[in-house]
Amino acid sequence: MKAIILVGGFGTRLRPLTLSVPKPLVDFANKPMILHQIEALKRAGVDHVILAIAYQPGVMMSFLKEYEEKLGIKITCSEEKTPMGTAGPLAIARKLLDDGTGEPFFMLNADVICEYPLREALDYHRSHGGEATILVTKVDEPSKYGVVVFDESTGLVDRFVEKPKEFVGNKINAGIYVLSPSVLDKVQLRPTSIEKEVFPLVAQEDKLRAMVLEGYWMDVGQPKDYLQGLDLYLGGLRARESPLLSRHPAVVGNAVIDESASIGEGCVIGPNACIGKDCVIEDGVCLRNCMVFPGSTIGKHSCVTKSIIGWRSKVGQWARLENMCVFGEDVQCRDELYLNGAVVLPHKEVKVNVAKPEIII
Ligand code: GDD
Numbered sequence: 328m329k330a331i332i333l334v335g336g337f338g339t340r341l342r343p344l345t346l347s348v349p350k351p352l353v354d355f356a357n358k359p360m361i362l363h364q365i366e367a368l369k370r371a372g373v374d375h376v377i378l379a380i381a382y383q384p385g386v387m388m389s390f391l392k393e394y395e396e397k398l399g400i401k402i403t404c405s406e407e408k409t410p411m412g413t414a415g416p417l418a419i420a421r422k423l424l425d426d427g428t429g430e431p432f433f434m435l436n437a438d439v440i441c442e443y444p445l446r447e448a449l450d451y452h453r454s455h456g457g458e459a460t461i462l463v464t465k466v467d468e469p470s471k472y473g474v475v476v477f478d479e480s481t482g483l484v485d486r487f488v489e490k491p492k493e494f495v496g497n498k499i500n501a502g503i504y505v506l507s508p509s510v511l512d513k514v515q516l517r518p519t520s521i522e523k524e525v526f527p528l529v530a531q532e533d534k535l536r537a538m539v540l541e542g543y544w545m546d547v548g549q550p551k552d553y554l555q556g557l558d559l560y561l562g563g564l565r566a567r568e569s570p571l572l573s574r575h576p577a578v579v580g581n582a583v584i585d586e587s588a589s590i591g592e593g594c595v596i597g598p599n600a601c602i603g604k605d606c607v608i609e610d611g612v613c614l615r616n617c618m619v620f621p622g623s624t625i626g627k628h629s630c631v632t633k634s635i636i637g638w639r640s641k642v643g644q645w646a647r648l649e650n651m652c653v654f655g656e657d658v659q660c661r662d663e664l665y666l667n668g669a670v671v672l673p674h675k676e677v678k679v680n681v682a683k684p685e686i687i688i
């Protein structure tokens with residue numbers, strides 16, 4: 328079975344992390360986002376993943392080559408010369424997706440996390456015989472997403488409204504679809520949106536169904552949501568008593584710590600913290616609701632709350648970071664600083680306090 332993942336887009340809302348790698352390669356809970364998806368697709372029986380790429384295809388493919396072998400799954404790149412939106416890539420990859428057997432395929436946005444009930448979605452798709460199944464989830468702020476108005480008893484979608492200005496419902500498109508190849512006949516080879524141009528056509532023919540996603544869901548394409556997604560993901564690991572959760576004595580609540588990371592004496596890690604490969608967490612450090620990317624060091628007695636520390640960065644001693652600080656790659660923060668919502672571009676040094684949220688360039 329095949330799957331297409333939309334990995335285009337510039338990931339501007341996740342800067343400065345996306346200044347170093349394309350959004351799908353940004354780590355999430357110690358693993359590049361896209362690997363969570365590729366692994367889930369593999370578990371659901373997918374043997375060929377097509378990446379629809381509009382930006383830095385070389386970086387993505389050289390990274391994923393290793394995983395093709397490790398996971399035993401074929402990964403192909405379908406490249407766009409200019410960004411083709413969320414549906415145009417289907418037209419480009421048409422030959423790869425439609426092998427003439429009528430077999431449905433999965434389609435995923437690259438920046439969403441959930442428990443991926445993909446087999447259930449496929450079973451549901453096969454049972455209703457329509458052309459497309461959208462997974463939907465309930466959110467508090469539907470205006471940021473595509474709202475799906477559907478009959479709860481049959482799943483039949485009545486309307487699809489992308490980023491509605493007025494309230495039309497609170498069940499939104501989770502960015503995960505099962506599509507039958509016949510849908511490809513509705514997609515033109517031009518920049519076009521599956522949400523605005525294709526789904527409305529499928530809905531008109533009563534061939535679009537919604538399936539409510541069980542468990543958590545989050546679009547982690549911006550820092551605040553990324554950290555909220557981390558809470559949800561770790562909660563999900565706890566619910567199924569996953570061995571990925573750390574049992575280190577410094578841990579409070581849910582945390583994931585790579586086994587190569589070193590943790591000093593008297594630290595408090597968590598709730599909701601992730602520490603990546605080769606990180607050094609010195610004595611007396613407190614990490615709450617944050618992600619420390621591989622190769623970073625947090626100096627003695629520093630406290631990092633609600634923040635993301637990018638690859639190979641260094642926080643000095645007795646520093647305090649809070650309120651959505653995001654460090655790009657290789658950022659240095661001097662000792663004893665207080666940073667409130669500091670967003671720091673790669674390779675910079677922070678030398679003075681940041682009292683109010685600010686971008687350091
Ligand atoms: N290949 C390719 N080409 N991919 C693209 C392009 C493009 O031109 N533009 C966007 N993408 C990819 C993004 O990388 C992302 O994986 C996906 O398409 C969705 O784009 P976003 O920019 O993240 O859209 P969004 O979050 O505002 O809205 C979408 O996702 C929501 C769920 O998170 C929509 O599908 C909404 O309906 C949905 O609710």
Ligand code: MG
Nearest residue numbers: 436438546548
């Ligand atoms: Mg998104």
